[in-house]
Amino acid sequence: MSRLVPFFAFLLLVALFGFGIWWNTRHDQREVPSPLIDKPAPAYALPKLDDPAQTVTREAMLGKPYLINVFASWCVACGEEHPVLMSEGQRVGVPLVGYNYKDEPDEAKAWLERHGNPYGLVIADREGRTAIDFGVYGAPETFLVDAKGVIRYKRIGPLTPEVIERELKPAIAALRKEAP
Amino acid sequence: MNAVFRRALFALALALCCGALNAQAIDPLPFKDHAEETRFQQLTRELRCLVCQNENLADSNADLARDLRHQVFELMRQGKSDAQIKQYLVDRYSDFVLYDPPVQGSTLLLWFGPLAILLAGAAVVVVTVRRRSRAQAPASNQSANDSSPNDEGDDW
Numbered sequence: 001m002s003r004l005v006p007f008f009a010f011l012l013l014v015a016l017f018g019f020g021i022w023w024n025t026r027h028d029q030r031e032v033p034s035p036l037i038d039k040p041a042p043a044y045a046l047p048k049l050d051d052p053a054q055t056v057t058r059e060a061m062l063g064k065p066y067l068i069n070v071f072a073s074w075c076v077a078c079g080e081e082h083p084v085l086m087s088e089g090q091r092v093g094v095p096l097v098g099y100n101y102k103d104e105p106d107e108a109k110a111w112l113e114r115h116g117n118p119y120g121l122v123i124a125d126r127e128g129r130t131a132i133d134f135g136v137y138g139a140p141e142t143f144l145v146d147a148k149g150v151i152r153y154k155r156i157g158p159l160t161p162e163v164i165e166r167e168l169k170p171a172i173a174a175l176r177k178e179a180p
Numbered sequence: 181m182n183a184v185f186r187r188a189l190f191a192l193a194l195a196l197c198c199g200a201l202n203a204q205a206i207d208p209l210p211f212k213d214h215a216e217e218t219r220f221q222q223l224t225r226e227l228r229c230l231v232c233q234n235e236n237l238a239d240s241n242a243d244l245a246r247d248l249r250h251q252v253f254e255l256m257r258q259g260k261s262d263a264q265i266k267q268y269l270v271d272r273y274s275d276f277v278l279y280d281p282p283v284q285g286s287t288l289l290l291w292f293g294p295l296a297i298l299l300a301g302a303a304v305v306v307v308t309v310r311r312r313s314r315a316q317a318p319a320s321n322q323s324a325n326d327s328s329p330n331d332e333g334d335d336w
Contacts, residue, residue, distance in 0.1 A: 033274060035274040128244070128247050137230035
């Protein structure tokens with residue numbers, strides 16, 4: 001019987017190895033769960049991209065849920081995500097705010113002109129300072145902020161039609177249910 | 181042949197050395213003294229770069245890593261302690277930024293798993309050795325004068 005012990009130990013290791021492979025294919029290794037979920041969005045005061053004299057603050061955005069989509073003209077994955085925002089952005093039912101991250105304003109504007117502008121409002125964080133408060137580490141990222149200014153959901157990486165159906169829409173529907 | 185090799189090695193060493201110097205020159209921070217610089221280096225080595233996740237903040241060339249280095253430097257200047265600076269980053273980027281994960285419920289296995297496995301292994305060894313010596317003891321008593329050892333009682 002004890003002759004079989006090494007064999008069972010081997011099987012155990014094989015199972016562990018298989019589990020590791022399975023786990024890694026199901027989970028994005030690069031994805032860092034945000035500690036900001038269900039916490040108030042950080043205070044921000046950022047200029048509008050098309051009119052830098054005007055500043056948008058967290059307080060001014062209270063009262064209605066909205067999406068913040070972090071993008072940049074230099075970000076390749078944002079280009080992949082963009083058509084999805086163009087076609088689905090209007091249909092998710094909450095305003096889409098563009099967060100232009102560490103970008104040249106002129107290049108950002110040209111990029112939006114070339115590919116279309118899915119955002120109702122675009123704010124610009126040229127230095128990326130506020131983005132640190134948001135825990136941004138790679139565009140594109142998308143935050144769902146509720147009417148009270150609390151971050152309810154975060155997507156790291158491009159939004160795809162599947163992700164919108166599977167994650168974003170239920171999250172928005174949950175907000176609707178809460179609202180009186 | 182040997183000379184060529186030596187020259188190539190010298191060029192490589194020079195390139196590596198200059199690369200290191202360059203990295204310093206690209207991202208200069210106005211440290212006020214050596215102690216501050218040492219503290220900064222120490223701290224950024226314990227923090228992980230979020231973009232290239234197998235690098236620490238001190239070594240990473242990623243844009244975000246540079247921003248975070250500047251942020252760490254600024255917090256140091258504001259008189260924040262190392263723990264406060266780490267907490268600042270953990271609040272934004274989760275425990276993932278720490279190369280030394282804190283001991284808590286979700287990391288118990290990580291911290292003590294290897295020790296548990298080591299102890300389990302030690303237990304197996306102890307049990308096996310005891311069982312063997314017990315199996316051999318009566319045999320060697322009976323055949324005390326027998327010069328050839330008896331292997332048949334061996335469980336392995």
